[in-house]
Amino acid sequence: MSWLSRHIERLMRKAEAEGQLSGLEGEGEPLPDRVADASDPAVAVAMRIMAEAGALPEEFKLAKELEVAKADYTAASEDEKPEAMRRLAELSLKHAIAREARKKFMS
Numbered sequence: 001m002s003w004l005s006r007h008i009e010r011l012m013r014k015a016e017a018e019g020q021l022s023g024l025e026g027e028g029e030p031l032p033d034r035v036a037d038a039s040d041p042a043v044a045v046a047m048r049i050m051a052e053a054g055a056l057p058e059e060f061k062l063a064k065e066l067e068v069a070k071a072d073y074t075a076a077s078e079d080e081k082p083e084a085m086r087r088l089a090e091l092s093l094k095h096a097i098a099r100e101a102r103k104k105f106m107s
Helices: 003-017 041-053 058-075 081-106
Strands: none
Touching (some): 058 081
């Protein structure tokens, strides 16, 4: 463990002992799902700011719809599968386009 890690650990333990880490917003709740390109800190910051402001980018809306469409396809009967597959393909394409647009905008 580096000196910086030990120092940060001491600061966290001190803050916890002083009660500075209790009663915080979201305490006891799971961390929110945040999809961000971890390789680019600017993107991660932008995503965090939007999440804190309650803004949900189109890319994430489409990702949620895509998950529902996958579940619908899995549960579909043989007669419903072609329509479910069409919807899945359409959402996959829209999600990929939104993702590429975000990457291009952020670069």
